[in-house]
Protein backbone atom coordinates (compact mmCIF):
# COMPACT_ATOMS: atom_id res chain seq x y z
CA UNK A 1 0.00 0.00 0.00
CA UNK A 2 1.18 3.43 -0.82
CA UNK A 3 0.79 5.60 2.26
CA UNK A 4 1.23 8.80 0.39
CA UNK A 5 -1.86 8.39 -1.72
CA UNK A 6 -4.25 6.70 0.69
CA UNK A 7 -7.12 8.91 -0.35
CA UNK A 8 -7.00 7.83 -3.99
CA UNK A 9 -10.51 6.52 -3.52
CA UNK A 10 -11.82 9.95 -2.53
CA UNK A 11 -12.79 11.25 -5.98
CA UNK A 12 -15.56 8.73 -6.21
CA UNK A 13 -16.41 8.74 -2.56
CA UNK A 14 -19.77 9.80 -1.22
CA UNK A 15 -20.03 13.57 -1.76
CA UNK A 16 -21.10 13.95 1.85
CA UNK A 17 -17.69 12.58 2.78
CA UNK A 18 -17.06 9.88 5.34
CA UNK A 19 -19.32 9.65 8.37
CA UNK A 20 -18.26 11.88 11.22
CA UNK A 21 -17.18 14.66 8.87
CA UNK A 22 -20.59 16.28 8.46
CA UNK A 23 -20.86 19.94 9.35
CA UNK A 24 -17.20 20.34 10.24
CA UNK A 25 -16.26 24.00 10.50
CA UNK A 26 -12.75 23.27 9.30
CA UNK A 27 -13.77 21.19 6.28
CA UNK A 28 -12.28 22.87 3.20
CA UNK A 29 -14.99 21.51 0.88
CA UNK A 30 -17.68 23.84 -0.44
CA UNK A 31 -20.97 23.83 1.45
CA UNK A 32 -19.56 21.60 4.16
CA UNK A 33 -20.91 23.63 7.03
CA UNK A 34 -24.49 24.20 6.01
CA UNK A 35 -26.86 25.56 3.43
CA UNK A 36 -25.94 29.22 3.53
CA UNK A 37 -22.27 28.40 3.10
CA UNK A 38 -22.20 28.56 -0.69
CA UNK A 39 -24.42 31.61 -1.04
CA UNK A 40 -22.26 33.66 1.33
CA UNK A 41 -19.15 32.32 -0.33
CA UNK A 42 -20.34 33.59 -3.69
CA UNK A 43 -20.90 37.01 -2.15
CA UNK A 44 -17.34 37.07 -0.84
CA UNK A 45 -15.65 36.12 -4.12
CA UNK A 46 -13.13 38.65 -5.42
CA UNK A 47 -14.25 39.89 -8.83
CA UNK A 48 -10.92 40.66 -10.47
CA UNK A 49 -7.25 39.76 -10.21
CA UNK A 50 -6.48 42.91 -8.25
CA UNK A 51 -8.88 41.88 -5.49
CA UNK A 52 -7.60 38.30 -5.40
CA UNK A 53 -5.35 37.96 -2.36
CA UNK A 54 -2.03 36.09 -2.42
CA UNK A 55 -0.96 33.40 -4.91
CA UNK A 56 1.46 35.97 -6.30
CA UNK A 57 3.05 33.68 -8.84
CA UNK A 58 -0.16 32.28 -10.31
CA UNK A 59 -1.67 35.75 -10.35
CA UNK A 60 1.26 37.29 -12.17
CA UNK A 61 1.51 34.48 -14.71
CA UNK A 62 -2.20 34.47 -15.34
CA UNK A 63 -2.23 38.22 -15.68
CA UNK A 64 0.33 37.93 -18.49
CA UNK A 65 -1.58 35.16 -20.24
CA UNK A 66 -4.82 37.14 -20.16
CA UNK A 67 -3.28 40.50 -21.08
CA UNK A 68 -1.45 38.99 -24.05
CA UNK A 69 -4.61 37.30 -25.30
CA UNK A 70 -6.53 40.56 -24.94
CA UNK A 71 -3.87 42.46 -26.89
CA UNK A 72 -4.03 39.92 -29.68
CA UNK A 73 -7.80 40.07 -29.63
CA UNK A 74 -7.70 36.31 -29.19
CA UNK A 75 -9.32 33.82 -26.90
CA UNK A 76 -7.09 32.96 -23.92
CA UNK A 77 -5.24 29.65 -23.83
CA UNK A 78 -6.74 26.78 -21.83
CA UNK A 79 -5.92 27.05 -18.14
CA UNK A 80 -5.55 24.28 -15.58
CA UNK A 81 -5.84 25.21 -11.91
CA UNK A 82 -4.69 22.66 -9.37
CA UNK A 83 -4.79 22.87 -5.62
CA UNK A 84 -6.56 21.78 -2.46
CA UNK A 85 -10.23 22.61 -1.91
CA UNK A 86 -11.03 26.16 -0.81
CA UNK A 87 -7.93 27.87 -2.21
CA UNK A 88 -9.75 29.86 -4.90
CA UNK A 89 -9.94 27.76 -8.07
CA UNK A 90 -13.60 28.50 -8.79
CA UNK A 91 -13.02 32.14 -7.92
CA UNK A 92 -10.10 32.38 -10.34
CA UNK A 93 -12.10 30.79 -13.15
CA UNK A 94 -14.73 33.49 -12.76
CA UNK A 95 -12.04 36.14 -12.66
CA UNK A 96 -10.59 34.79 -15.91
CA UNK A 97 -13.96 35.19 -17.60
CA UNK A 98 -14.43 38.65 -16.12
CA UNK A 99 -10.96 39.79 -17.17
CA UNK A 100 -11.63 38.55 -20.71
CA UNK A 101 -15.06 40.13 -20.74
CA UNK A 102 -16.41 36.71 -21.64
CA UNK A 103 -19.40 34.75 -20.40
CA UNK A 104 -18.71 31.65 -18.33
CA UNK A 105 -20.34 28.22 -18.36
CA UNK A 106 -19.84 26.12 -15.25
CA UNK A 107 -19.92 22.35 -15.10
CA UNK A 108 -17.95 19.55 -13.49
CA UNK A 109 -16.36 16.21 -14.29
CA UNK A 110 -18.89 14.17 -12.35
CA UNK A 111 -21.72 15.91 -14.22
CA UNK A 112 -20.31 14.77 -17.55
CA UNK A 113 -20.62 11.02 -17.63
CA UNK A 114 -21.26 10.53 -21.35
CA UNK A 115 -19.40 12.03 -24.25
CA UNK A 116 -22.81 13.24 -25.46
CA UNK A 117 -23.18 15.42 -22.35
CA UNK A 118 -19.94 17.15 -23.24
CA UNK A 119 -20.81 17.44 -26.93
CA UNK A 120 -24.04 19.22 -25.99
CA UNK A 121 -22.18 21.74 -23.85
CA UNK A 122 -19.34 22.31 -26.32
CA UNK A 123 -21.61 22.79 -29.30
CA UNK A 124 -23.61 25.45 -27.49
CA UNK A 125 -20.61 27.59 -26.46
CA UNK A 126 -20.39 31.14 -27.76
CA UNK A 127 -17.18 32.43 -29.28
CA UNK A 128 -14.64 33.28 -26.59
CA UNK A 129 -16.75 31.76 -23.84
CA UNK A 130 -15.01 30.33 -20.75
CA UNK A 131 -15.96 26.76 -19.95
CA UNK A 132 -15.19 25.98 -16.32
CA UNK A 133 -14.80 22.25 -15.74
CA UNK A 134 -14.50 21.64 -12.03
CA UNK A 135 -13.09 18.33 -10.76
CA UNK A 136 -11.89 17.62 -14.26
CA UNK A 137 -10.11 14.45 -13.06
CA UNK A 138 -13.51 12.85 -12.47
CA UNK A 139 -14.69 13.01 -16.08
CA UNK A 140 -15.43 9.75 -17.89
CA UNK A 141 -12.93 8.33 -20.34
CA UNK A 142 -14.95 8.84 -23.54
CA UNK A 143 -15.72 12.45 -22.57
CA UNK A 144 -12.04 13.01 -21.88
CA UNK A 145 -11.09 11.83 -25.35
CA UNK A 146 -13.67 14.09 -26.94
CA UNK A 147 -12.23 16.95 -24.92
CA UNK A 148 -8.73 16.38 -26.34
CA UNK A 149 -9.90 17.13 -29.83
CA UNK A 150 -12.11 20.00 -28.75
CA UNK A 151 -9.23 21.67 -26.91
CA UNK A 152 -6.74 21.21 -29.69
CA UNK A 153 -8.70 21.60 -32.90
CA UNK A 154 -11.96 23.19 -31.70
CA UNK A 155 -13.78 20.32 -33.26
CA UNK A 156 -15.77 17.32 -32.03
CA UNK A 157 -16.91 14.20 -33.77
CA UNK A 158 -20.52 13.52 -32.99
CA UNK A 159 -21.29 9.84 -33.38
CA UNK A 160 -24.64 9.18 -34.98
CA UNK A 161 -26.16 5.71 -34.91
CA UNK A 162 -24.86 2.51 -33.36
CA UNK A 163 -22.73 -0.47 -34.33
CA UNK A 164 -21.27 -0.92 -37.82
CA UNK A 165 -23.61 1.69 -39.26
CA UNK A 166 -22.44 4.45 -36.89
CA UNK A 167 -20.90 7.51 -38.51
CA UNK A 168 -18.88 10.34 -37.08
CA UNK A 169 -20.08 13.78 -38.04
CA UNK A 170 -17.43 16.45 -37.48
CA UNK A 171 -18.68 19.58 -35.83
CA UNK A 172 -16.73 22.84 -35.78
CA UNK A 173 -16.62 24.69 -32.46
CA UNK A 174 -16.03 28.39 -31.87
CA UNK A 175 -12.75 29.12 -30.07
CA UNK A 176 -13.28 28.92 -26.31
CA UNK A 177 -11.15 28.86 -23.17
CA UNK A 178 -11.31 25.75 -21.04
CA UNK A 179 -10.54 26.33 -17.39
CA UNK A 180 -10.10 23.00 -15.66
CA UNK A 181 -9.85 22.68 -11.89
CA UNK A 182 -8.52 19.72 -10.00
CA UNK A 183 -7.48 18.87 -6.48
CA UNK A 184 -5.21 16.20 -7.95
CA UNK A 185 -3.19 17.23 -10.97
CA UNK A 186 -1.36 13.92 -10.63
CA UNK A 187 -4.52 12.02 -11.53
CA UNK A 188 -4.89 13.74 -14.90
CA UNK A 189 -3.77 11.70 -17.87
CA UNK A 190 -0.72 13.35 -19.45
CA UNK A 191 -2.43 13.90 -22.84
CA UNK A 192 -5.05 16.02 -21.07
CA UNK A 193 -2.54 17.87 -18.91
CA UNK A 194 -0.44 18.65 -21.99
CA UNK A 195 -3.30 20.37 -23.76
CA UNK A 196 -3.44 23.19 -21.26
CA UNK A 197 -1.41 26.21 -22.27
CA UNK A 198 -1.01 27.30 -18.67
CA UNK A 199 -1.12 25.46 -15.36
CA UNK A 200 -1.47 27.32 -12.10
CA UNK A 201 -0.60 25.52 -8.89
CA UNK A 202 -2.43 27.04 -5.95
CA UNK A 203 -0.59 26.94 -2.64
CA UNK A 204 -1.89 27.12 0.90
CA UNK A 205 -2.01 30.75 2.10
CA UNK A 206 0.35 32.31 4.58
CA UNK A 207 -1.26 33.67 7.76
CA UNK A 208 -0.67 37.27 6.64
CA UNK A 209 -2.52 36.58 3.39
CA UNK A 210 -5.41 35.01 5.25
CA UNK A 211 -5.56 38.08 7.44
CA UNK A 212 -6.08 40.16 4.31
CA UNK A 213 -8.82 37.79 3.16
CA UNK A 214 -10.47 38.10 6.59
CA UNK A 215 -10.29 41.91 6.64
CA UNK A 216 -11.75 42.04 3.16
CA UNK A 217 -14.59 39.68 4.06
CA UNK A 218 -15.25 41.51 7.32
CA UNK A 219 -15.68 44.74 5.34
CA UNK A 220 -18.12 43.06 2.96
CA UNK A 221 -20.05 41.51 5.84
CA UNK A 222 -19.99 44.79 7.73
CA UNK A 223 -18.21 43.28 10.73
CA UNK A 224 -15.86 45.24 12.95
CA UNK A 225 -12.57 43.44 13.49
CA UNK A 226 -9.24 44.36 15.04
CA UNK A 227 -5.97 43.33 13.35
CA UNK A 228 -5.20 40.90 16.19
CA UNK A 229 -8.65 39.44 15.84
CA UNK A 230 -8.02 38.71 12.17
CA UNK A 231 -4.64 37.23 13.12
CA UNK A 232 -6.25 34.91 15.62
CA UNK A 233 -8.74 33.62 13.02
CA UNK A 234 -6.07 33.37 10.30
CA UNK A 235 -3.89 31.15 12.50
CA UNK A 236 -6.73 28.67 12.87
CA UNK A 237 -7.78 28.60 9.22
CA UNK A 238 -5.49 25.86 7.90
CA UNK A 239 -4.06 28.03 5.14
CA UNK A 240 -7.45 28.06 3.41
CA UNK A 241 -9.56 31.14 2.56
CA UNK A 242 -12.80 29.14 2.56
CA UNK A 243 -12.17 28.08 6.16
CA UNK A 244 -11.07 31.60 7.13
CA UNK A 245 -14.35 33.03 5.82
CA UNK A 246 -16.35 30.37 7.61
CA UNK A 247 -14.59 30.88 10.93
CA UNK A 248 -15.04 34.63 10.56
CA UNK A 249 -18.80 34.17 10.35
CA UNK A 250 -18.92 32.01 13.45
CA UNK A 251 -16.75 34.46 15.36
CA UNK A 252 -19.02 37.27 14.21
CA UNK A 253 -22.00 35.44 15.76
CA UNK A 254 -20.15 35.09 19.03
CA UNK A 255 -18.99 38.70 19.02
CA UNK A 256 -22.53 39.89 18.34
CA UNK A 257 -24.06 37.88 21.18
CA UNK A 258 -21.29 38.12 23.75
CA UNK A 259 -19.12 41.13 22.96
CA UNK A 260 -20.90 44.09 21.36
CA UNK A 261 -19.92 42.93 17.89
CA UNK A 262 -16.25 43.92 17.89
CA UNK A 263 -13.89 41.05 17.07
CA UNK A 264 -10.74 41.33 19.16
CA UNK A 265 -8.09 38.62 19.48
CA UNK A 266 -9.61 37.58 22.77
CA UNK A 267 -13.12 37.39 21.38
CA UNK A 268 -11.93 35.39 18.38
CA UNK A 269 -10.01 32.95 20.57
CA UNK A 270 -12.97 32.50 22.93
CA UNK A 271 -15.37 32.00 20.05
CA UNK A 272 -13.22 29.44 18.31
CA UNK A 273 -12.67 27.60 21.58
CA UNK A 274 -16.45 27.31 21.83
CA UNK A 275 -16.48 25.83 18.33
CA UNK A 276 -13.59 23.56 19.28
CA UNK A 277 -11.17 24.85 16.68
CA UNK A 278 -7.84 25.12 18.46
CA UNK A 279 -4.93 27.53 18.05
CA UNK A 280 -3.53 25.58 15.16
CA UNK A 281 -6.80 24.86 13.39
CA UNK A 282 -7.33 21.35 14.73
CA UNK A 283 -10.91 20.49 15.57
CA UNK A 284 -12.44 17.95 17.94
CA UNK A 285 -11.86 15.01 15.60
CA UNK A 286 -8.24 15.92 14.83
CA UNK A 287 -7.49 16.29 18.51
CA UNK A 288 -9.23 13.03 19.38
CA UNK A 289 -7.06 11.16 16.88
CA UNK A 290 -3.89 12.82 18.10
CA UNK A 291 -4.79 12.37 21.76
CA UNK A 292 -5.49 8.66 21.28
CA UNK A 293 -2.25 8.22 19.40
CA UNK A 294 -0.28 9.87 22.20
CA UNK A 295 -2.08 8.75 25.33
CA UNK A 296 -3.14 5.23 24.39
CA UNK A 297 -0.34 4.20 22.08
CA UNK A 298 2.61 6.17 23.39
CA UNK A 299 2.87 8.00 20.07
CA UNK A 300 2.73 4.88 17.90
CA UNK A 301 3.40 3.22 15.60
CA UNK A 302 -0.16 1.98 15.61
CA UNK A 303 -2.32 0.63 12.80
CA UNK A 304 -5.05 2.76 11.27
CA UNK A 305 -7.83 0.34 12.25
CA UNK A 306 -6.76 0.25 15.87
CA UNK A 307 -6.52 4.02 15.99
CA UNK A 308 -9.97 4.34 14.44
CA UNK A 309 -11.52 1.98 16.99
CA UNK A 310 -9.85 3.91 19.79
CA UNK A 311 -11.51 7.16 18.72
CA UNK A 312 -14.82 5.49 17.83
CA UNK A 313 -14.73 6.54 14.18
CA UNK A 314 -14.66 4.77 10.85
CA UNK A 315 -11.28 4.01 9.33
CA UNK A 316 -12.13 6.26 6.37
CA UNK A 317 -13.00 9.15 8.63
CA UNK A 318 -9.67 9.00 10.39
CA UNK A 319 -7.73 8.47 7.17
CA UNK A 320 -9.46 10.92 4.86
CA UNK A 321 -10.84 13.55 7.21
CA UNK A 322 -8.42 13.90 10.09
CA UNK A 323 -5.07 12.67 8.87
CA UNK A 324 -4.31 14.80 5.81
CA UNK A 325 -4.14 17.98 7.86
CA UNK A 326 -2.26 16.32 10.73
CA UNK A 327 0.30 15.05 8.23
CA UNK A 328 0.53 18.43 6.53
CA UNK A 329 1.11 20.10 9.89
CA UNK A 330 3.88 17.64 10.71
CA UNK A 331 1.99 16.28 13.71
CA UNK A 332 1.52 12.75 12.43
CA UNK A 333 3.41 10.52 10.04
CA UNK A 334 2.15 7.54 8.09
CA UNK A 335 4.79 4.84 8.07
CA UNK A 336 4.74 1.24 6.82
CA UNK A 337 4.55 0.15 10.46
CA UNK A 338 1.64 2.39 11.28
CA UNK A 339 0.79 5.90 12.43
CA UNK A 340 3.42 7.74 14.41
CA UNK A 341 3.22 11.02 16.30
CA UNK A 342 5.98 13.56 15.80
CA UNK A 343 7.59 15.54 18.62
CA UNK A 344 5.45 18.52 17.53
CA UNK A 345 2.33 16.51 18.38
CA UNK A 346 3.45 16.07 21.99
CA UNK A 347 4.23 19.74 22.26
CA UNK A 348 0.94 20.77 20.71
CA UNK A 349 -1.11 18.75 23.19
CA UNK A 350 1.15 19.81 26.08
CA UNK A 351 2.35 16.30 26.81
CA UNK A 352 5.79 14.83 27.36
CA UNK A 353 6.91 12.04 25.05
CA UNK A 354 7.91 8.75 26.71
CA UNK A 355 11.60 8.38 27.47
CA UNK A 356 13.49 6.52 24.76
CA UNK A 357 15.16 4.07 27.18
CA UNK A 358 12.05 3.35 29.26
CA UNK A 359 10.09 2.04 26.31
CA UNK A 360 6.96 2.68 28.34
CA UNK A 361 4.61 5.61 28.53
CA UNK A 362 7.09 7.75 30.42
CA UNK A 363 7.92 8.97 33.87
CA UNK A 364 5.20 8.85 36.49
CA UNK A 365 3.79 12.19 37.42
CA UNK A 366 4.45 13.85 34.07
CA UNK A 367 1.80 16.14 32.82
CA UNK A 368 -1.48 14.60 31.89
CA UNK A 369 -0.39 11.32 30.31
CA UNK A 370 -3.05 9.34 32.10
CA UNK A 371 -5.71 11.92 32.80
CA UNK A 372 -9.00 12.22 30.99
Ligand SMILES: Nc1ncnc2c1ncn2[C@@H]1O[C@H](COP(=O)(O)OP(=O)(O)O)[C@@H](O)[C@H]1O
Nearest residue numbers: 041044045053085086087088089090091241242
Ligand atom coordinates in the same frame (compact mmCIF):
# COMPACT_ATOMS: atom_id res chain seq x y z
N1 LIG B 1 -7.23 34.66 -3.09
C1 LIG B 1 -8.40 34.87 -2.49
N2 LIG B 1 -8.72 36.10 -2.04
C2 LIG B 1 -9.90 36.30 -1.41
N3 LIG B 1 -10.84 35.34 -1.21
C3 LIG B 1 -10.58 34.11 -1.65
C4 LIG B 1 -9.36 33.81 -2.31
N4 LIG B 1 -9.36 32.52 -2.65
C5 LIG B 1 -10.52 32.01 -2.21
N5 LIG B 1 -11.26 32.97 -1.60
C6 LIG B 1 -12.57 32.76 -0.99
O1 LIG B 1 -12.66 31.44 -0.50
C7 LIG B 1 -13.88 30.83 -0.87
C8 LIG B 1 -13.59 29.56 -1.63
O2 LIG B 1 -12.98 29.83 -2.87
P1 LIG B 1 -13.24 28.91 -4.14
O3 LIG B 1 -12.78 29.65 -5.33
O4 LIG B 1 -14.65 28.44 -4.17
O5 LIG B 1 -12.26 27.69 -3.84
P2 LIG B 1 -12.06 26.31 -4.65
O6 LIG B 1 -12.86 26.40 -5.91
O7 LIG B 1 -10.59 26.22 -4.88
O8 LIG B 1 -12.55 25.23 -3.74
C9 LIG B 1 -14.64 31.86 -1.69
O9 LIG B 1 -15.62 32.45 -0.87
C10 LIG B 1 -13.64 32.91 -2.05
O10 LIG B 1 -14.21 34.18 -1.94
Ligand SMILES: [Mg+2]
Nearest residue numbers: 030089090134
Ligand atom coordinates in the same frame (compact mmCIF):
# COMPACT_ATOMS: atom_id res chain seq x y z
MG1 LIG C 1 -14.49 25.19 -6.44
